[in-house]
Amino acid sequence: MAPPLSPPALRRLILLVPSLLLITSVAAANVEEFTEELLLRPLPDRKALAHFHFRSSAPPSAAAIRHHHLFPKAIAQLVHQFHIRELELSFTQGRWNYEQWGGYDPMSTNYAKPPGVELWAAFDLPLGEIDATWKNLTHTLSGLFCASINFLESSTAFSSPRWGFKLNEGNLRYGALPREAVCTENLTPWLKLLPCRDKAGIASLLYRPSVYKGYYHSQKLKLASSKSFGIILDQTLTVVLQPDSVRGMHSADGQLQPSWSMKDLFNRKLSGKCLVSKTSRVFFEIEKDIVDKVDKSGTEASWTNDLFVLSSAPDRVLKEINNMDGHSSSICEYDVSNYNEDAPLDVGVTWKLPLIWSCTPAPYHANRFLMGSGNERGSIALSFISTNMHKQLFDVSNDCSIKTVVFQVVPWYVKVYYHTLEIFIDGNNKAISEVIDKINVTPSEDKLFPGTLEMLLRFPCSMQSAALSLDFDKGFLHIDEYPPDANQGFDIPSALVTFPEFNSSRSYPETDSLFVSPLLQTFKEDGVVKSYTEVLLVPLTTPDFSMPYNVITFTCTVLALYFGSLLNALRRRTGEEERELKKAAAKRGLIPLLIAKLRRRKVDPPPPGSSPASVLSSKLLLKVVFVAVVAVAFHHFSNS
């Protein structure tokens, strides 16, 4: 029988109930969420950009580690096991065209990635444990995404940049695999992390043939975790596609841009949202330059005007909040929940007049290339060509300068001579100290770790072009260290060029505080202008792979020749040899011996008292006696 509740206990229970209610209500506010978004944008070079953005978030509760509703369990376990603070993994095929597709917008700074695999992670661990954790992490990711990320395990493959990549306290590791091929086998595990996979919602647009037909394709996974907001997982897929220009037609003013819609790009229409998603939206972005041109043509820059018309009326049109100048891009928003199987969404654009516009470029176009020929040495050159973009933003005075950060990782077999760093500004050789504000070099160690170069450069605003060059020697590897196709060469990962004074973030007015768009939120966040340079292919000399046995035998033969002949020369006693020869001649037989003796006597009679024959006979006699004694002794002892 339960004892009746005493008044204090009752009071405690009464106090407890509202607090319990409070906790559950907080938990309800912090439930796992999933949002899906798609951004479409026409590109100036007759291509179209599609950017898929999926965000899953998990609240920071301890129970959430064991059970999840929407958030992928594999990722939650990974974050907890490896104490990851931030992680970014990208699989990229193709190169972002900074000249045509823009270098100064959130898309290019956040989602333009170097070819192959790039992985960086910041850990919440003591510095001593980070390298070991990184190794485990690479293996886990390798298994999760069916990619050879485990090659980043080796200490020769990753580096720990301090400020060139991202400011950190030594808890960040960065690795890149430029040659990794990216295909559907990497996309499938990535899609498995989504609650609806590609069965419903925006992800159902991911028609593989069209995605992999594209010019650029970057699949990214970004993780951020903290005690305050839990885990946020951003999965993005950025593709640049060439729409079929069947509907494009020629007119008197030039070629019309191709008109396209989702059906043309992905071979299907959007027939509803993923049911578990909180919001599901499609955006159509109209570039600043287009808005400008539409304004000039006199009509309001909305979804239908003199230049183009969108295939369906947007639910909302957002204008970029921009205080600096009048130009601002605008975004048309479609809510996918308003569409269904019967009335599917098919966002597209139809051009009415030929239009030439351009995307805003980064302050400098950064290119990297190799110089020199032959397989012995070469130089890495990094060139910056001004796009004169900053002249619109800053008033160009004499002492004005632009900061540029260069971050570059070089594998150990490319032995860079850092003292050969040369800087040319507008063709003139400049002193290093004039241009470089800060430099951090971690030289490569043979077979141990790669070289890392972090530089903070300060270019004068009036500069038109700059070039940096570094000499290097090509290393020679052991035959086991060459990859199967050794003559193809080795890749040097892309360098990262950052312009810290330029920010590409774009903010759009908040329409609904409850339904914040994660995509537009990332556009608003830290958007320091970055651009990746090309991957370099360095051909290295190869030894003859079929030769090991020959080389071993030849070398050992030569050394044995040296050893044997020198020992022979030292050991040989010419005088004794002559005596031995005489002895051998004496032993040859009776007749030659007699002849020799006769001849010698005739030619030169031996000196008296030292006859070789007598010495010989006495020695022989001694030997015979010795053998006889031994035999007798042996017989005696064996018998007794």
Next chain:
Amino acid sequence: MAIRHYWSMAAAAVVFRLVLVLFGGDLHLASRPEVSTPLTSIRRLAEGYWLKQASMSPYSGSMYHGSPLLLSVLGPFTKKRSIGHAHIYCSLIFVAVDFIAAMLIRATGQSLQMARNRSLKSLELTETVGNSVNVSAGDIASLIYLWNPWAIVTCVGSCTSPIENLMVVIMIYGACSRLAPLAAFGYVMATHLSLYPAILIVPIILLLGFGPDTPPTKVFHLKFSSARKSDILDDDKSTSSRDVPQFSWKPVFYFILWLPFWSCYVLLLSSIILNKVGSLQEMFIKTYGFILTVKDLSPNIGVLWYFFAEVFDIFRSFFLIVFNMNILFMVLPLAIRLKHRPCFLAFVYTSIVAMLKSYPSVGDSALYLGLLGLFANELAEMQFTFFLFFGYIGVSLLSPVMHNLWIWRGTGNANFYFATGLAYTCLQTVLIVESVSSMIKHDRKLRLLVTP
């Protein structure tokens, strides 16, 4: 018999070097695999100096593997210049270093010549041996060293091997003239710079103990026993037995005292230079460790680079031990057989090291070919000299061609270049074996001449 116009020829060699350095432009000799090795390359030294100036360890980055002393001496001269090729000041230093080395070789040759004349006189063979071949060996040796094309390219290509050579020469000169502190200094420095001269301690102690090269003791004993027999009435035996070399402990004792002094001094200087950027332990690992473990597989004129690039990993340690021991194997047999000729012993050791060291270059060969000239009188009857001479020329012409075919044109492959390395090693083997056996023959000839 001194060489006529010696000074003008020596001066011409120096002027020739200066002309090449000052007006030759950048001949890219500093990056030739035959000339510079990872240990002696001036570009690596410049990189190490740069790293040190950037307050990093000069040894970080597997670039520099030399001594910290060289870094502080030559480092400031490696700064970029607007005129001439990059390392013109270093080259000028090396011209001076080469000249000093040649002068010391000459002085060594003269003391060897004196010792030879004295011993021949005491053996009363001056007429029979001395007059037939008697050239001034010191002059010849120094001219060979000065005019050796390999010494010239090493000097113009500004590798640090002239300094290593100079230290070896200082050691031999100091030991020959029984200057124990100088010999100890040369020994410590040479060992510090390139480790291998450590085995020269045997000839140095013999040189300090017995003095310069003489015919074998046996010859003297034979001579004196016969002399005693012939003029037994002569009471003045002590005068004739004075010439028999006796081991004197005093200079050896001084040498052994000076060794730790110089070693401590060098290590102290190194640790001062490496203060705050590195440690002595790191220095030993990055210099001696790098030499002994053959970490760098870039091609050179030796054979070990290709061997270790191709050999299976499990056998690597075994062969490392074998090849390093191979240098030591011959130390004792040679010392036993040639103990009466310590200078020649030093030459043989130097050439063995030049052949078997892990990163050989033509600078090492220049040294032993120079020293070979010191024994011009004794080795006059050496065989295969024609073959050797043209072999050396052939290898030094073929090696750049094969390297060019393999590295620059991509039409040849590594085996061609390796073959020249093999041929070069064979030639050196022949040279060593022939010189040793003809020296032994020469001693035998002396004994036969003395024997009545």
